[in-house]
Amino acid sequence: MNIPSRLLQLLMVVLMVGGASYLMMQSLPGDASWRIAAGRYGYDALDAAAAASVRAEMGMESSGGLSFLYWLGDILRLELGTSLISGEPVWNEIRHQLGNSLSLAGAALGLSLLIGPPLGLLAGLRAGGILDRCLLAVCSLLRAIPQFLLALVLILLLAVEMGVLPAAGHGEAQHFILPALTLALGLAAVSARLARDAMAAVTQTAFHDFARWKGLTTAQTFWRHGLRHVALPLVTYLGLQFVTLVEGVVVIESIFGWPGIGHALVHAIFSRDVPMVQGTALVLGVGFVVINLLVDLLGRQLDPRGVQ
Amino acid sequence: MQMFNSLSRFRWCHRGRFSGRPLATPFSAGSIKLGQLHFLHSWRQTLSSKASRWSWLAVMTMSAGLTPAVHAAEGEALSSRESAVRRLEIVAPFDIKGADPLLSGILFQRMQMVETLVDVDATGQLRPGLATEWSVSDDSLIWKFTLRSKVKFHDGSLLTAQAAVQALEIARAKPGLLKSVPVTDIVAQGDTLLIHLSEPFAALPAYLADYRQQILAPSAYDDSGTALAVIGTGPYRMMSMSPPLSLEVAAFADYWGEQPDIRRARYQAVSRAEGRALMAESGDADFTYSLDPASRQRLRDSPRVSLASAPTPRTLLLKVNANHAAFSSPDVRRALSLAIDRTAIAQVVLRYPEGASQLFPPMIEGWHNAALPALHQDVIKARESLEAAGWQVGEDGIRHKGDQRLAVSLITFSDRPELPLVATVLERQFHAIGIATRLDITNFSAIPSGHHDGSLELALFARNLALVPDPIGTLLSDYAGTAEAPGGDWGAMGWHDVDFTADLARMAREGHGASDDGRDPRGEASRVLQDALPVIPIAWYYQNLAISNRLESAQVDPWERSFGLSDLRWAP
Numbered sequence: 001m002n003i004p005s006r007l008l009q010l011l012m013v014v015l016m017v018g019g020a021s022y023l024m025m026q027s028l029p030g031d032a033s034w035r036i037a038a039g040r041y042g043y044d045a046l047d048a049a050a051a052a053s054v055r056a057e058m059g060m061e062s063s064g065g066l067s068f069l070y071w072l073g074d075i076l077r078l079e080l081g082t083s084l085i086s087g088e089p090v091w092n093e094i095r096h097q098l099g100n101s102l103s104l105a106g107a108a109l110g111l112s113l114l115i116g117p118p119l120g121l122l123a124g125l126r127a128g129g130i131l132d133r134c135l136l137a138v139c140s141l142l143r144a145i146p147q148f149l150l151a152l153v154l155i156l157l158l159a160v161e162m163g164v165l166p167a168a169g170h171g172e173a174q175h176f177i178l179p180a181l182t183l184a185l186g187l188a189a190v191s192a193r194l195a196r197d198a199m200a201a202v203t204q205t206a207f208h209d210f211a212r213w214k215g216l217t218t219a220q221t222f223w224r225h226g227l228r229h230v231a232l233p234l235v236t237y238l239g240l241q242f243v244t245l246v247e248g249v250v251v252i253e254s255i256f257g258w259p260g261i262g263h264a265l266v267h268a269i270f271s272r273d274v275p276m277v278q279g280t281a282l283v284l285g286v287g288f289v290v291i292n293l294l295v296d297l298l299g300r301q302l303d304p305r306g307v308q
Numbered sequence: 309m310q311m312f313n314s315l316s317r318f319r320w321c322h323r324g325r326f327s328g329r330p331l332a333t334p335f336s337a338g339s340i341k342l343g344q345l346h347f348l349h350s351w352r353q354t355l356s357s358k359a360s361r362w363s364w365l366a367v368m369t370m371s372a373g374l375t376p377a378v379h380a381a382e383g384e385a386l387s388s389r390e391s392a393v394r395r396l397e398i399v400a401p402f403d404i405k406g407a408d409p410l411l412s413g414i415l416f417q418r419m420q421m422v423e424t425l426v427d428v429d430a431t432g433q434l435r436p437g438l439a440t441e442w443s444v445s446d447d448s449l450i451w452k453f454t455l456r457s458k459v460k461f462h463d464g465s466l467l468t469a470q471a472a473v474q475a476l477e478i479a480r481a482k483p484g485l486l487k488s489v490p491v492t493d494i495v496a497q498g499d500t501l502l503i504h505l506s507e508p509f510a511a512l513p514a515y516l517a518d519y520r521q522q523i524l525a526p527s528a529y530d531d532s533g534t535a536l537a538v539i540g541t542g543p544y545r546m547m548s549m550s551p552p553l554s555l556e557v558a559a560f561a562d563y564w565g566e567q568p569d570i571r572r573a574r575y576q577a578v579s580r581a582e583g584r585a586l587m588a589e590s591g592d593a594d595f596t597y598s599l600d601p602a603s604r605q606r607l608r609d610s611p612r613v614s615l616a617s618a619p620t621p622r623t624l625l626l627k628v629n630a631n632h633a634a635f636s637s638p639d640v641r642r643a644l645s646l647a648i649d650r651t652a653i654a655q656v657v658l659r660y661p662e663g664a665s666q667l668f669p670p671m672i673e674g675w676h677n678a679a680l681p682a683l684h685q686d687v688i689k690a691r692e693s694l695e696a697a698g699w700q701v702g703e704d705g706i707r708h709k710g711d712q713r714l715a716v717s718l719i720t721f722s723d724r725p726e727l728p729l730v731a732t733v734l735e736r737q738f739h740a741i742g743i744a745t746r747l748d749i750t751n752f753s754a755i756p757s758g759h760h761d762g763s764l765e766l767a768l769f770a771r772n773l774a775l776v777p778d779p780i781g782t783l784l785s786d787y788a789g790t791a792e793a794p795g796g797d798w799g800a801m802g803w804h805d806v807d808f809t810a811d812l813a814r815m816a817r818e819g820h821g822a823s824d825d826g827r828d829p830r831g832e833a834s835r836v837l838q839d840a841l842p843v844i845p846i847a848w849y850y851q852n853l854a855i856s857n858r859l860e861s862a863q864v865d866p867w868e869r870s871f872g873l874s875d876l877r878w879a880p
Contacts, residue, residue, distance in 0.1 A: 036755045
């Protein structure tokens with residue numbers, strides 16, 4: 001593992017994400033002071049005086065490329081600035097909202113691992129069997145349904161018709177279940193297929209046949225020789241699922257009223273809250289690098305071949 | 309199921325009647341894809357007709373250890389102890405931005421955490437709030453407000469005149485309507501508050517009822533005057549606040565008035581209308597604010613909730629740039645108005661009984677002038693007016709005058725999901741009289757900024773006519789202005805009437821008592837707006853709520869100042 005190159009990669013990500021989000025926010029049409037005033041005061045109270053007070057407060061005329069350099073300087077001191085809308089430090093807001101999103105994403109990922117891979121493994125052991133074919137159909141369907149629709153179906157079914165779960169909201173354990181399940185079903189659809197293919201491939205190998213010939217049971221063969229091989233593509237895929245999750249939480253959070261980072265990012269973009277957008281994008285970018293690093297480390301553990 | 313039926317009907321109406329174009333589906337709200345709903349509809353019909361088919365799902369979920377706690381108490385009588393710990397769930401679309409009155413003060417007012425010196429009753433009349441009485445000096449330049457005694461803030465400190473002065477001074481330094489009032493000085497004198505004016509201003513008490521003039525404890529503010537905590541005097545105090553989506557309140561034991569029956573409540577912001585409706589339907593929300601038309605149809609049959617509706621002082625209107633070559637003529641503005649089928653828009657898109665016949669809804673007594681001829685649709689007359697103004701139909705079906713083509717842009721926004729739909733309808737109705745309209749669905753700040761840089765041509769929005777309970781406040785900011793800068797950000801543009809402006813100024817100064825000839829000056833102001841049409845009214849708004857059957861004595865506050873928490877009771 002080349003630590004310096006990873007650190008360099010991290011630094012590049014910080015610079016590129018920060019620079020790209022800054023440039024994108026700057027190039028959006030419309031006067032930023034109007035947008036910020038709109039985000040703060042709402043349409044009933046927005047007028048020229050409100051926009052002028054925002055402009056005066058920020059010294060907007062003097063911004064330009066200089067503010068990006070200031071932002072970089074702040075980053076080096078581990079500061080993300082304060083939100084232009086709420087006036088709170090960006091780091092406080094992100095910590096609060098990222099925590100909510102991560103706990104939801106974690107629950108979804110955990111749930112998807114409980115649903116997807118076990119079913120995939122069972123299907124892979126009997127490739128072409130009934131379970132395999134049914135799973136293919138169900139996975140294709142779940143992958144094809146937009147999460148927005150899946151969420152509505154689940155709310156109608158479990159909250160409105162059966163009344164066993166809250167339809168939306170946040171704060172108690174039971175509020176996790178529906179949004180996490182919605183995300184997990186989409187994730188499980190893919191991880192089940194991956195596990196199935198990997199398992200089916202393992203059953204075709206010589207070492208698998210040899211293990212059976214020497215008298216191991218199916219279960220013994222799986223635990224001793226199959227699991228590690230199947231785990232490798234699944235772990236790699238976990239890193240990719242992080243992207244799917246970030247994309248998913250934006251939609252899911254808005255449907256279930258979940259106070260997470262997706263909701264915050266969308267609102268920050270609408271109201272030109274540049275520090276908030278930069279901070280959020282930065283934290284997500286760094287998170288992506290860290291998760292990939294962990295996935296690589298875990299991959300090395302599972303498959304030590306090639307390590308000197 | 310009803311929601312789907314009604315939505316599919318709506319799609320038929322929309323396509324068949326108004327337009328062949330697909331619906332504009334903004335991200336923020338109302339963007340259910342109709343095709344998906346059709347699928348969902350038939351799929352759901354199959355399932356629910358054979359309920360036993362999915363009883364397996366119930367068994368599975370139950371065995372996973374999920375108890376239906378949410379509905380356990382439903383229908384059972386509540387002991388007083390239960391009612392003391394039971395929490396009311398309120399769901400509405402408004403995000404919580406921060407503790408400062410300027411950011412989310414209107415929500416703190418609706419949750420009855422904060423109070424103003426002057427309050428408003430259901431009919432729009434001023435009534436005592438934190439001030440028990442007020443009077444004005446003979447020269448009309450000094451207002452005296454007597455404070456209610458023994459009022460405590462939520463931090464235990466007493467409300468003093470000094471604290472009220474500080475809160476008002478802080479509010480006055482920030483953007484807001486109070487800035488336009490000619491206040492020179494606010495001083496505390498014993499238990500009274502003296503407000504000195506540079507010129508008479510009869511509408512002052514109404515301005516003090518605005519949410520931005522809420523009285524917070526001195527300990528709520530930092531050195532710069534930004535409120536960091538909500539320390540008010542209302543019947544509820546803040547327990548916890550987690551911006552942007554939730555806050556929790558509990559009854560304030562030392563409240564000066566009557567103790568409320570509801571002891572705890574939680575507010576949740578849910579931005580999507582269908583999300584709010586589903587929470588009402590599943591019983592997760594006891595009090596659901598701002599329902600969309602489709603959800604209202606659907607909830608009508610729900611056994612868990614009852615629906616309430618009240619007219620509000622908000623009007624859907626079209627802002628017209630009277631500096632535009634075509635719209636400078638009142639006849640052309642009238643032609644625009646004649647092209648609009650208000651009844652269809654109200655009944656099909658908004659599901660309201662009727663469209664607006666004038667700017668002010670009947671609930672705003674005095675300002676609503678029943679004697680005015682109603683705005684109506686007359687396409688033939690509209691075409692004739694345009695012909696008479698020199699706008700001839702060209703080969704492309706659009707009108708021309710010399711080199712100029714009558715093509716304009718219409719700005720609207722999607723924070724209110726009905727606006728893009730109404731804009732689409734208007735586009736078709738204007739096309740029918742030969743005006744090409746390009747829709748621009750954007751951030752709402754484009755409307756006031758377009759007003760200032762002169763680029764705005766038409767804009768569609770919903771305006772609160774009672775920002776302060778006396779509509780004179782909104783009229784002054786939206787329709788008065790000066791000859792150099794006529795109108796206002798959310799009102800007239802390029803239109804100025806010297807007499808009208810003088811009348812408004814006189815009403816603000818002296819009040820709106822009848823003039824010498826016995827006419828109500830408010831009704832006369834409405835007549836001027838109806839004749840000149842600087843803006844074109846389209847529909848009057850209603851506030852729609854779903855209230856759980858676990859509650860009783862719910863009332864809708866038409867002035868949108870309060871959710872009415874303290875008047876609610878748990879049903880026995």
